[in-house]
Amino acid sequence: MKWKRTIWIPLECWSIKRRNKKPFMKKDKKLLKVLGWLILGVIFLFALIPIVINFLFERQAPVDILAARWSAADALSYTAGALAFLGTMFLGWISWSQNNQLQRIETNSFIAQNSCMVLLKSLSFKGLDQKVVNLDTEHIEPIVVEDGLEDFNYSSFSLTMLLKRLDSYAAFVRVESLTMFVGEQAISAFVFAKAYDDCYSRIAISEETESFELTVLLKPDTKRKVVNALQQNCELIAEIMVELVTANYVWTKIKCRGSFLKSNSSEKLQNNFSLNDQSPMCFWFGNGVIDSKAVKFRNESKSKV
Numbered sequence: 001m002k003w004k005r006t007i008w009i010p011l012e013c014w015s016i017k018r019r020n021k022k023p024f025m026k027k028d029k030k031l032l033k034v035l036g037w038l039i040l041g042v043i044f045l046f047a048l049i050p051i052v053i054n055f056l057f058e059r060q061a062p063v064d065i066l067a068a069r070w071s072a073a074d075a076l077s078y079t080a081g082a083l084a085f086l087g088t089m090f091l092g093w094i095s096w097s098q099n100n101q102l103q104r105i106e107t108n109s110f111i112a113q114n115s116c117m118v119l120l121k122s123l124s125f126k127g128l129d130q131k132v133v134n135l136d137t138e139h140i141e142p143i144v145v146e147d148g149l150e151d152f153n154y155s156s157f158s159l160t161m162l163l164k165r166l167d168s169y170a171a172f173v174r175v176e177s178l179t180m181f182v183g184e185q186a187i188s189a190f191v192f193a194k195a196y197d198d199c200y201s202r203i204a205i206s207e208e209t210e211s212f213e214l215t216v217l218l219k220p221d222t223k224r225k226v227v228n229a230l231q232q233n234c235e236l237i238a239e240i241m242v243e244l245v246t247a248n249y250v251w252t253k254i255k256c257r258g259s260f261l262k263s264n265s266s267e268k269l270q271n272n273f274s275l276n277d278q279s280p281m282c283f284w285f286g287n288g289v290i291d292s293k294a295v296k297f298r299n300e301s302k303s304k305v
Helices: 011-058 072-114 220-230 300-304
Strands: 118-126 143-146 155-165 172-183 188-195 209-218 235-245 250-264 272-275 281-289
Touching: 011 072, 072 250, 072 281, 118 235, 118 250, 118 281, 143 172, 155 220, 172 209, 172 220, 188 209, 188 220, 209 220
Parallel strands: 143 209
Antiparallel strands: 118 155, 118 272, 143 188, 155 209, 172 188, 172 235, 235 250, 250 272, 250 281
């Protein structure tokens, strides 16, 4: 008596094999489709067109204007020249599209190698008892302005932003907006400010960190609330939208967010904040290449005149 051996294949392995075959089946279908269109094109060019021309020259023209003034050989030569022109145009378009694709790949590779990412590490307040003036002539740092602020009735303070570098270093910065909450439930202040202009500022670069100064223009009432909150052992939540530009003029737009605790108290109203237990976050909003002429600095063009 002979025994038949039965091989059991698990259902999961069988389904995996079927899933692996699907990409190859799709490729085979695409290849067959391309070959089919290629065969039809060859038949049309080398068989159908000569037959149609020969058929038309054997028939009598219904009106004199349609009567042939040339021979069948001339018609075939003209058709061949037109098809050659179309083929040359098609090959030129393929070459142009491939060059554009290669250029896109090179540009994306250049951007990826030169883009930069940072995280907020700490920040400190300065000039809480002062008011900045002559913004367009004496200040080269980024400036943000609180919404609804009047031109002449304003107060100000400065922030030193310390950033932790994650990859390439940034050479220039442009601040688009600043959102900040200072204090606790009893005494608190909220600040939302947007960019004063589109000018860039240079960044101070060290071995592992980068920093820049930021001037905030705000309403007197808002500043009073900020100063009162800073007198306490308060918490600070900051969110800043910046555009960083490397030395190779690759820009990266990111939004940095962090929660900070007061690290020391000072009678001179210069307060430092460092990160608490929560990790800072960074949101990516795109990158690209910028023209060096588009990177403008406040007061530099005026000083050269």
